[in-house]
Amino acid sequence: MIGVIGGGAWGTALAQVAAQRSAVLLWAREEAVVEGINAGHENALFLPGCALDPAIRATGDLAELAACDLLLVVAPAQHVGAVLAAAPVGRIPLVLCAKGIEAGSKRLIGEVARAVHPDAPIAVLSGPTFAHEVAGGMPTAVTLACEDPALGEALAARLAVPHFRTYATTDVIGAEIGGAVKNVLAIGCGVVEGAGLGQNARAALIARGFAEMTRFGLARGARAETLAGLSGLGDLVLTCSSTSSRNFSLGVGLGRGESAATLLADRRTVAEGAFTAPVLHDAARDAGVDMPITEAVCRLLDGAAVGDVIGDLLARPLKGEVG
Numbered sequence: 414m415i416g417v418i419g420g421g422a423w424g425t426a427l428a429q430v431a432a433q434r435s436a437v438l439l440w441a442r443e444e445a446v447v448e449g450i451n452a453g454h455e456n457a458l459f460l461p462g463c464a465l466d467p468a469i470r471a472t473g474d475l476a477e478l479a480a481c482d483l484l485l486v487v488a489p490a491q492h493v494g495a496v497l498a499a500a501p502v503g504r505i506p507l508v509l510c511a512k513g514i515e516a517g518s519k520r521l522i523g524e525v526a527r528a529v530h531p532d533a534p535i536a537v538l539s540g541p542t543f544a545h546e547v548a549g550g551m552p553t554a555v556t557l558a559c560e561d562p563a564l565g566e567a568l569a570a571r572l573a574v575p576h577f578r579t580y581a582t583t584d585v586i587g588a589e590i591g592g593a594v595k596n597v598l599a600i601g602c603g604v605v606e607g608a609g610l611g612q613n614a615r616a617a618l619i620a621r622g623f624a625e626m627t628r629f630g631l632a633r634g635a636r637a638e639t640l641a642g643l644s645g646l647g648d649l650v651l652t653c654s655s656t657s658s659r660n661f662s663l664g665v666g667l668g669r670g671e672s673a674a675t676l677l678a679d680r681r682t683v684a685e686g687a688f689t690a691p692v693l694h695d696a697a698r699d700a701g702v703d704m705p706i707t708e709a710v711c712r713l714l715d716g717a718a719v720g721d722v723i724g725d726l727l728a729r730p731l732k733g734e735v736g
């Protein structure tokens with residue numbers, strides 16, 4: 414049986430995919446989500462309007478996950494450590510699906526999981542995957558990263574269904590960094606949209622943002638081809654071009670001059686980039702990597718005026734395109 418830890422939009426969509434081939438037990442934090450899935454086969458809080466496979470069973474009791482032989486970890490990045498610490502994992506393989514970097518510790522999610530459950534094999538699933546499209550059966554492709562190639566291929570085969578293609582790699586760090594960094598850049602692209610700065614600016618931000626992602630990724634041991642793949646460039650393009658992205662939408666609000674505090678207050682859904690941006694900025698400084706767009710997003714989240722931040726970005730000294 415496959416266990417899913419997290420009953421947000423993405424955990425629910427992944428449960429829907431997994432249910433095509435396996436029994437699925439989904440742990441959700443909210444009682445209303447557990448009841449809604451078990452009684453009405455719908456997650457009205459986080460994935461409304463999607464008829465779920467009746468075979469998906471939900472629970473509010475983490476202990477029940479001990480019966481699973483594979484766990485998909487889909488809590489928001491900042492909560493993965495706490496949720497995993499309370500889960501009966503032992504040696505059950507973990508597929509990490511959150512996109513972010515832990516604030517304070519500056520750890521990638523793989524490091525967070527390894528610290529709590531050192532005996533559990535770890536893989537990362539990431540890519541351009543809006544939950545509502547995946548749950549609706551629309552064609553989607555993801556990266557499945559695992560340092561152990563045999564386990565990675567077995568997991569990729571187990572999680573794939575015809576509309577959900579998994580591409581295996583051994584580059585776990587590359588898959589993690591792409592997913593974490595693209596959320597920050599998506600906020601930046603949203604700002605461009607909200608402030609009406611035009612399509613040229615958006616394309617420039619995607620390309621220069623990808624350069625930033627690549628510099629940081631290579632400094633941390635990622636492989637360039639992973640960053641240019643589904644979990645990096647693929648997801649960057651998706652979330653930098655659609656208001657279906659919570660991060661892009663947050664940026665649109667910032668670009669219109671609304672404050673981050675107002676935009677983030679009382680949100681039920683997560684915009685991971687808002688939490689990752691400051692810790693990514695710190696981690697980049699530690700690694701000696703220049704990330705001007707990430708820095709600009711941090712300033713905007715801190716309340717700086719859009720005009721000032723864009724003016725400073727454009728006033729930077731000219732440099733060569735590569736390097």
Ligand SMILES: NC(=O)C1=CN([C@@H]2O[C@H](COP(=O)(O)OP(=O)(O)OC[C@H]3O[C@@H](n4cnc5c(N)ncnc54)[C@H](O)[C@@H]3O)[C@@H](O)[C@H]2O)C=CC1
Binds near residue numbers: 442496510511544
């Ligand atoms: N929604 C999407 O299309 C995709 C999301 N992801 C990633 O999946 C992760 C989860 O995101 P979503 O499922 O979209 O969440 P969501 O925004 O739909 O729902 C919020 C989730 O946060 C959980 N939560 C809130 N406070 C918590 C706490 N204190 N402890 C534990 N959990 C808490 C809620 O229970 C709920 O599951 C994120 O890292 C996101 O970047 C990845 C791919 C696609």
Ligand SMILES: O=C(CO)COP(=O)(O)O
Binds near residue numbers: 540542648652660
């Ligand atoms: O990661 C995602 C799609 O791949 C979802 O993006 P948002 O979190 O910005 O909505």
